[in-house]
Amino acid sequence: MATVDVITTIIRRNRPGTKAADMYGWPDEPFEEMDSTLAVQQYIQQQIRADYTNIEAILESPEGQDEGVWKYEHLRQFCMELNGLAVRLQSDCTPSTCTQMTATEQWIFLCAAHKTPRECPAIDYTRHTLDGAASLLNSNKYFPSRVSIKESSVAKLGSVCRRVYRIFSHAYFHHRSIYDEFENETLLCKRFTTYVLKYDLMAKENLIVPMDETQSPPPPPPHPLPDDSTDETAMDSEA
Numbered sequence: 001m002a003t004v005d006v007i008t009t010i011i012r013r014n015r016p017g018t019k020a021a022d023m024y025g026w027p028d029e030p031f032e033e034m035d036s037t038l039a040v041q042q043y044i045q046q047q048i049r050a051d052y053t054n055i056e057a058i059l060e061s062p063e064g065q066d067e068g069v070w071k072y073e074h075l076r077q078f079c080m081e082l083n084g085l086a087v088r089l090q091s092d093c094t095p096s097t098c099t100q101m102t103a104t105e106q107w108i109f110l111c112a113a114h115k116t117p118r119e120c121p122a123i124d125y126t127r128h129t130l131d132g133a134a135s136l137l138n139s140n141k142y143f144p145s146r147v148s149i150k151e152s153s154v155a156k157l158g159s160v161c162r163r164v165y166r167i168f169s170h171a172y173f174h175h176r177s178i179y180d181e182f183e184n185e186t187l188l189c190k191r192f193t194t195y196v197l198k199y200d201l202m203a204k205e206n207l208i209v210p211m212d213e214t215q216s217p218p219p220p221p222p223h224p225l226p227d228d229s230t231d232e233t234a235m236d237s238e239a
């Protein structure tokens, strides 16, 4: 008599040809049972899919989780999702409409993806910065492991945050309808803002996209000093 093996292994993978509606259709897994080296990423993505509006739950680290790895994996996830905003911006943000990377009238942000930081059009800045962030975060030299990360490498996360945040602020101040549509679907800027504040990765005064809908953007202080003068230049000749 033939026996039938019941296969109970759940494959948590989107096979080629899976329809968008059927993607990620596998059951959730408790973090303690995730045994791959990519467990933290898997867990973060699972939390986002469960409820992208529950930012507190998404940023709540599982007990005993290494904090450096936790911060690192979240930043990887932000960069991946930010590509979605970059794609939408392309329809509206071109080298002729936005010749420089700006948010408010205060700073022109220089693109750090080149040997010498230089002025790139906003859409190029966006691409170059996301590519630069991806290659740093995937670098074998600084991030050889996804299980433990050296403090000196964790220290690099802040400048990545500061640079990629400018993509949100450019979108907000120059392409508001694209920003709003994306933010309504993802709450990515809200999650990013909560994340950088929670882990002290950016100075509060640099977070210029208002988070409370009823709040109008805070007027920028008259002449703040940039926190890293190598990739910011004031439009104002005094600074």
Ligand SMILES: [Zn+2]
Pocket (backbone or CB within 6 Å): 092, 093, 094, 097, 098, 122, 123, 170, 174, 175
């Ligand atoms: Zn633009």
Ligand SMILES: [Zn+2]
Pocket (backbone or CB within 6 Å): 111, 112, 113, 114, 120, 124, 125, 128
């Ligand atoms: Zn560039």
